[in-house]
Amino acid sequence: MSLVRITPDLYSVDIALAYATVNNVTGKPIYAQADCYLQTDAAAALRRAVALAAPLGYRFRIFDAFRPPEAQWALWNFAPNSDFVADPRKGSPHSRGVAIDLTLIDGDGRELDMGTPFDDFTEQSHHARTDISPEAQRNRLLLLGLMSAAGWDFYAKEWWHYQLFNARSYPLISDSVLPRRMMPQE
Numbered sequence: 001m002s003l004v005r006i007t008p009d010l011y012s013v014d015i016a017l018a019y020a021t022v023n024n025v026t027g028k029p030i031y032a033q034a035d036c037y038l039q040t041d042a043a044a045a046l047r048r049a050v051a052l053a054a055p056l057g058y059r060f061r062i063f064d065a066f067r068p069p070e071a072q073w074a075l076w077n078f079a080p081n082s083d084f085v086a087d088p089r090k091g092s093p094h095s096r097g098v099a100i101d102l103t104l105i106d107g108d109g110r111e112l113d114m115g116t117p118f119d120d121f122t123e124q125s126h127h128a129r130t131d132i133s134p135e136a137q138r139n140r141l142l143l144l145g146l147m148s149a150a151g152w153d154f155y156a157k158e159w160w161h162y163q164l165f166n167a168r169s170y171p172l173i174s175d176s177v178l179p180r181r182m183m184p185q186e
Contacts, residue, residue: 003037003066003097003173011043012050014061014105018118019071020182025119026078030071032184037066039097042164046100049150057107058142063118063160064101067094068175070183083157084121093167100152101160104143112139118160126157 008015018024020034038046046060053059067075072088072095079085086092093099101119104112115132116124124132127140140159147154152162164170175183 004040004043006036006038016061018063030074031182033180033182042098045151049146052146058104060102061105062102066097068183069095070175091172093163095172096170097173098167098170099163114139114159127159
C-alpha cells in the first residue's frame with residue numbers, strides 16, 4: 001500500500017487542514033506543509049463518498065487525513081485524552097493513512113451545522129447526541145450515512161472522524177517517506 005495525494009481538483013473536495021494553521025485545538029500550526037494524503041484504499045473510499053454526496057449538492061471539507069506520528073505526539077502532548085487523541089504509542093489510524101476528519105459543505109462552500117466545531121473535545125461531539133439542534137442531528141446522520149455507505153467506519157466520540165474498518169492492519173508511516181515532508185524540519 002502507498003499514500004496518494006488528495007487534491008481538490010482530483011477528488012472534488014475542499015481541503016482545509018486544520019493542523020497546518022492556528023485553527024486547531026493547540027492554537028498553533030503542527031504541520032509545515034498543508035499536504036493531504038491517504039492510503040490508496042482510503043482514497044478509493046473517499047471517491048465513493050464524494051460520488052454519493054455530489055447528487056445531493058454536497059461536497060466534503062477535509063480537516064485532516066494522514067497525520068505523521070510526529071504530529072500525533074504533538075497532539076498527545078497538548079491533550080493526552082484518549083477519548084479524542086489516540087495514544088501515539090499505540091498508533092493512530094491517521095498515522096497509517098486510513099483515517100479522515102471531515103465535514104459536509106453546501107454548494108456555496110458553507111459548512112453544514114454539526115452542533116460543534118471540528119476538534120471540540122467535549123461530549124457534544126459524540127455521535128447520536130439528541131441535545132443538539134435537530135438540524136445538526138440530521139447533518140451528522142447525513143454525513144454518517146454517506147461515509148458508511150462508501151465503506152468507512154466511524155468513531156462514536158467524534159462526528160468528524162472516519163476510518164477504514166481494518167485500520168489497525170495498516171503499518172504506521174513516517175513523515176520521512178513523503179515527497180515533501182509535512183512536519184517542520186529542525
